[in-house]
Amino acid sequence: MTKLNEEMDVKKIENIVKSTIEKNAKMENKNTNPGYVITQTRPSIEIYEQSVKKIVLLKDIKQLLKLHKAYYKGYKNSRGLIGATASIAWLPIRDKTYELIAYREEKKWGTDRIIDDKSVKRIDKQCPSTFDNYDYKNKHNRITPNSPCPILYGLRGDDVEELKKAFYIVKSEPVHSWIIFETNQGTDDHLQKKKISEIKPYQSIIAEGIVIKNPYTIKGGHVIFTIGNDSTGKIDCVAYEPTKQFRNIIRELFVGDLVEVYGSVREKPLAINIEKINIKNLIAMVEKLENPVCPICGKHMKSKGKNQGYKCILCKIKSKKVVERKKVRNLIIGFYEVPVCARRHLSKPLKRF
Numbered sequence: 001m002t003k004l005n006e007e008m009d010v011k012k013i014e015n016i017v018k019s020t021i022e023k024n025a026k027m028e029n030k031n032t033n034p035g036y037v038i039t040q041t042r043p044s045i046e047i048y049e050q051s052v053k054k055i056v057l058l059k060d061i062k063q064l065l066k067l068h069k070a071y072y073k074g075y076k077n078s079r080g081l082i083g084a085t086a087s088i089a090w091l092p093i094r095d096k097t098y099e100l101i102a103y104r105e106e107k108k109w110g111t112d113r114i115i116d117d118k119s120v121k122r123i124d125k126q127c128p129s130t131f132d133n134y135d136y137k138n139k140h141n142r143i144t145p146n147s148p149c150p151i152l153y154g155l156r157g158d159d160v161e162e163l164k165k166a167f168y169i170v171k172s173e174p175v176h177s178w179i180i181f182e183t184n185q186g187t188d189d190h191l192q193k194k195k196i197s198e199i200k201p202y203q204s205i206i207a208e209g210i211v212i213k214n215p216y217t218i219k220g221g222h223v224i225f226t227i228g229n230d231s232t233g234k235i236d237c238v239a240y241e242p243t244k245q246f247r248n249i250i251r252e253l254f255v256g257d258l259v260e261v262y263g264s265v266r267e268k269p270l271a272i273n274i275e276k277i278n279i280k281n282l283i284a285m286v287e288k289l290e291n292p293v294c295p296i297c298g299k300h301m302k303s304k305g306k307n308q309g310y311k312c313i314l315c316k317i318k319s320k321k322v323v324e325r326k327k328v329r330n331l332i333i334g335f336y337e338v339p340v341c342a343r344r345h346l347s348k349p350l351k352r353f
């Protein structure tokens, strides 16, 4: 093919992409900022890594696209260009999953989706390599999107054949068409191990620390605790209200426990939004059962006041040692994750570990 022919073909493709976006994108929505990139050379995978883990500047992306002699256009704030470039740069070297996307008939776009929840639950049983289908505790069907987009549902999983099987299990309104994508969903690709002192806003991190402030619940139902490490500082960790039952796990943590927290970092106030937690060690907790017993008369001693110890009124013997009992911890060590309904797309479900 001559260079000229090639250019004409790319132009043709660009015209199709352009008119499709301009006809269908909901530009009036503030979160709709599309962009397209057509290039014959793949940008370095580092661009992908940067995009999912750090902050990428639009001007750097545009510069890169010029270097690649790409055909591209960003609409509105043009952030779609970053996603488009990062997608092209991605290579499934470390991990990957698949998503079968089923599309709706055009006349149904914007109307309520008709999908039988029972059939979605059946996928969980019959197709074990699929994930994030249904949230049983919160009765939430996770395969359908919330937006008025043309997608009817998306089935995520590790096995292409099983996704096709799942497709025939789902009972729904008529499917216009479907396609299977290779994706980075459920891979934890966004996470990087960090020391607490190195953590910066907008990163997604894995950090280990000891609980140095007990969990407490603030207005709105969010649960906060602090982790620290003698040498490397401290940071707050938050389980937000939408993480529902996950907060009950977090509330059981106690000063001294060793945890590894997975999540994204918000700026103000600086805190980790927890997606997963690996509870590595639980300290032995003791609780006071009763006042010390006098070794002479066998009666319980009386308290002499706060932090003053105890004394037997009859024998005048003093003691500071109360009768303790090991407290039962309502937690066991191991991984815990937010429920399916609160899971971010990139977050790796425990069933994939």
Ligand code: ZN
Pocket (backbone or CB within 6 Å): 294, 295, 296, 297, 298, 299, 312, 313, 314, 315, 316, 317
């Ligand atoms: Zn006594």
